[in-house]
Amino acid sequence: xxxxxxxxxxxxxxxxxxxxxxxxxxxxxxxxxxxxxxxxxxxxxxxxxxxxxxxxxxxxxxxxxxxxxxxxxxxxxxxxxxxxxxxxxxxxxxxxxxxxxxxxxxxxxxxxxxxxxxxxxxxxxxxxxxxxxxxxxxxxxxxxxxxxxxxxxxxxxxxxxxxxxxxxxxxxxxxxxxxxxxxxxxxxxxxxxxxxxxxxxxxxxxxxxxxxxxxxxxxxxxxxxxxxxxxxxxxxxxxxxxxxxxxxxxxxxxxxxxxxxxxxxxxxxxxxxxxxxxxxxxxxxxxxxxxxxxxxxxxxxxxxxxxxxxxxxxxxxxxxxxxxxxxxxxxxxxxxxxxxxxxxxxxxxxxxxxxxxxxxxxxxxxxxxxxxxxxxxxxxxxxxxxxxxxxxxxxxxxxxxxxxxxxxxxxxxxxxxxxxxxxxxxxxxxxxxxxxxxxxxxxxxxxxxxxxxxxxxxxxxxxxxxxxxxxxxxxxxxxxxxxxxxxxxxxxxxxxxxxxxxxxxxxxxxxxxxxxxxxxxxxxx
Numbered sequence: 001x002x003x004x005x006x007x008x009x010x011x012x013x014x015x016x017x018x019x020x021x022x023x024x025x026x027x028x029x030x031x032x033x034x035x036x037x038x039x040x041x042x043x044x045x046x047x048x049x050x051x052x053x054x055x056x057x058x059x060x061x062x063x064x065x066x067x068x069x070x071x072x073x074x075x076x077x078x079x080x081x082x083x084x085x086x087x088x089x090x091x092x093x094x095x096x097x098x099x100x101x102x103x104x105x106x107x108x109x110x111x112x113x114x115x116x117x118x119x120x121x122x123x124x125x126x127x128x129x130x131x132x133x134x135x136x137x138x139x140x141x142x143x144x145x146x147x148x149x150x151x152x153x154x155x156x157x158x159x160x161x162x163x164x165x166x167x168x169x170x171x172x173x174x175x176x177x178x179x180x181x182x183x184x185x186x187x188x189x190x191x192x193x194x195x196x197x198x199x200x201x202x203x204x205x206x207x208x209x210x211x212x213x214x215x216x217x218x219x220x221x222x223x224x225x226x227x228x229x230x231x232x233x234x235x236x237x238x239x240x241x242x243x244x245x246x247x248x249x250x251x252x253x254x255x256x257x258x259x260x261x262x263x264x265x266x267x268x269x270x271x272x273x274x275x276x277x278x279x280x281x282x283x284x285x286x287x288x289x290x291x292x293x294x295x296x297x298x299x300x301x302x303x304x305x306x307x308x309x310x311x312x313x314x315x316x317x318x319x320x321x322x323x324x325x326x327x328x329x330x331x332x333x334x335x336x337x338x339x340x341x342x343x344x345x346x347x348x349x350x351x352x353x354x355x356x357x358x359x360x361x362x363x364x365x366x367x368x369x370x371x372x373x374x375x376x377x378x379x380x381x382x383x384x385x386x387x388x389x390x391x392x393x394x395x396x397x398x399x400x401x402x403x404x405x406x407x408x409x410x411x412x413x414x415x416x417x418x419x420x421x422x423x424x425x426x427x428x429x430x431x432x433x434x435x436x437x438x439x440x441x442x443x444x445x446x447x448x449x450x451x452x453x454x455x456x457x458x459x460x461x462x463x464x465x466x467x468x469x470x471x472x473x474x475x476x477x478x479x480x481x482x483x484x485x486x487x488x489x490x491x492x493x494x495x496x497x498x499x500x501x502x503x504x505x506x507x508x509x510x511x512x513x514x515x516x517x518x519x520x521x522x523x524x525x
Contacts, residue, residue, distance in 0.1 A: 010427070013037070014382040016375070018402040019061050019142060020433055026054035026061055026489035027068050031385055032489045035433070036496035051382065053373050057365035057402050058267035059192020060135040063503040065369055066122045076374040078127055084118040085111050085164055096171055101163065102360065103157040105138045105195040106147065107226055110157065113373055119157065121165045125172045128185045128262075130165040131372070134158050134347055135193035143195050150197035150288040151301055155350060156226035159206025162187055162264075170260045184262045188368060189360075191268040191347035197285055197305050199274075200350025201235070202227040204357055208244025209321075210364025212237040229348070237319040246356050265358035267368045269401065272345035273402065274309060274352040280345030281305045288348070309349060313338045321357060366405040374440075379413045384427040388492070392473075393436035397446045403430065407447050407469075414465035417459060423464065429499070431472040431492055433484055440469040472499055487490045 008361045017029035024032075030052040041047050052069075056062040066080045086092050088101035088111050102110045102119045110119050122131040135141075137157030140148075170182035175400065196202065205211050205227045212233040215221040220236040247260050272278050285302045293301075317334045320326065326334070334356075338344065343362040344352025354360040379385065382400040387406050389396075397404040407428060414424045431441070437443050444466050451462055472495050 010048050010383045011046075011069065012051065012382045012384075014051050014053060014378055016053045016055050016385055016387045016406050017431075018055045018057065018387070018389040020388070020488050020492075023390065023433070023485055024492065025064060026056060027052075027064050028489055029388055029492055030054050030068075031372040032493040033388075033496050036500060037495045039493075039497050040500040042101075049522050051378055053375055053378055053404050055366060055387075055406070056267075056369050057192055057269045058190040058368070059134070059365075060139055060141070062133045062190040062192075062267065062365075062369070063120070063122050063131065063136070066131060066372060076372060076373055076502035078124040079128055079373075080122040080124050080131065082120055083123045083165070083168060085161060086269065087111055087113050087115075089113075092146045092168075093171075097167075099496065100160050102160045103139060103226060105153040105155075105157070106140055106143060107154060110137065119161050121161055123169060125169055126167055128173070129188065130162075130169060130185060131188040131190070132158065132165055133190045134350070135190070137161055138196050139193050140195040141193075146292065146485060148288055148290045150193070150195075150285055150305060150348070151230035151303070152228055153196045153198065153288065154202035154228045155196045155198055155200050155347070156192070156202035156206045156318070158189075158200075158350075159203030162189065162203065165206055166260050180467045183260055185260055186262050187264045188372070189264060189266050189354075191266055191270075191350055192365065193466070194347040194350070195288055196350075197229040197281060197348035198227055198289065198350075199232060199280075199309060200347060201232070201312065201316075201351045201353060203350065204238075204353065207247060207518070208241040209357065210239040210241055211235060212239070229305055229308065232312045233304060235308075235312045235315045237315050238321060239319070240321055261358075264354060264358055265368065266346065266351045266360050266362045267365045268343075268346040268351060268362070269365050270346035270351070271342045271399075273340045273342060274313060274344035274349050275306060276340065278345075279306070280310070280349045280352075281309060282347065283345065310339070313352075316353065316356065322327055364400060364405065366400075366402045369508075370405075370409065372405045375409065376413065379409060379425065380416075382425060384429065385410055385425065386429040386431065386496075390433040391436075392430060392432035392434070392471075394446065397443070397450055404447075404450070407443075408451060410467055411447065411451055411462070411465045414467065418461060418465060424467070426468055427470065428467045429472060431474075431495060433474050433488070434476075435471060435473045437471060440471040443469045443471060470499065472496065493495055 015030035016035050017026050019026045034050045037050055038047055054065040054068050056065045086099040089098045091098055104110050110117055116410055119136050135280055138155050166185045169185045174182040211218040211223040211227050213223045223431055272283055281302055289298050314335050338356050351362055387403050389403055410428055417424050422500055448466050474491050475481050484491050
């Protein structure tokens, strides 16, 4: 048995990686780590159980995390299946309406006849839960660099998928239990990776909110095209159609006991407000622009969007969508809350307007994915957690990014184990493309400080619950940056293999010269 594996004696290992942005998916990172274990075990090490729980912050890869096989007897509280939106105009059953032509961020058709791409979502019919990933219909990678313009992009397709998904679950329950049993669907909406800056009003339009814009004669008229970022400055008001009310509210005197959609939970890690210097447009708008634009042109576009957000927020509130009397002061308070409440700037303002119009709840991505995959139960069974992402720095812990939240969850699990006299989860391995931390002890100190601020635990017990941290960075000492970016999966596997084999100790704290990963892997085949 290798010295490292013998020293740790891990019987059950849980991989909980986030994606290495642009280079390695969360799912493939976990598989690379498992390959490292199997490689070392060929030398005589005992076989460790490796359980995978790939993470997501709500952006691209969320659905992949839910569909990923567990490789364990443990299962999540939900059983998700992938459901594709059929080709436009076709049906998936004899009693369903024809599928809509789902639109992409530039208004392009996605599920047309003969096309290869299919918008999709995750669904647990029994539990009345659907998970929609915004990036599937409005993701930034869907737009070529030269065509990126947030004045022209729309989230309309996201609303189409939500509508289809909710009606899909409602139809399945209606078919099974009768016409009064089709309500109560919960929608989890991952809002990361968006190409849009339309406040999510395109999605709300697809769900049945009629948008009113300035007409040529100076009055208002219904918008008949998908709402884009450029329409924010033209918006004069909005109306809730009967279709929207059926989706989110019970119509008076109706036979149904619940609306189709019980609640919407927004999955994202953006705490920025809707407007202002830290708002949606100022912080995230530039990445949705063509990088070849001159600075003055980009600033003009962003200025139009910011003024558009200010106009749209006032127009939506003044439309008094939910009825009831409101004083002028109350209206002003609503506008200010919509504009400045933390979290309202997610997905180009979608989180702010969805919270205001449909009462959506904003939740951090890691917490939601942990709930959907029952991460706490998986943590109870493991001796070691391995997590990773592209960049691991002080913001990760201080601002509760994915890895920071995972480290906190390990501490909470150890506090639980202390209370019942169980052996603690002693080790966390963090593997990353790069790190700003000096060493693992700095990570432990910051984690301890972060948990102390909660003031929920006695200090002595908390200190004992902080796990050992093993910090493994790919760059700059172990692999060239170009290699880590171009061959991340191989680099992660090799870095982990060397750690498990005890090869780190051979260098007595001095890192070896960087060698291309492919050559290292070949040496151990």
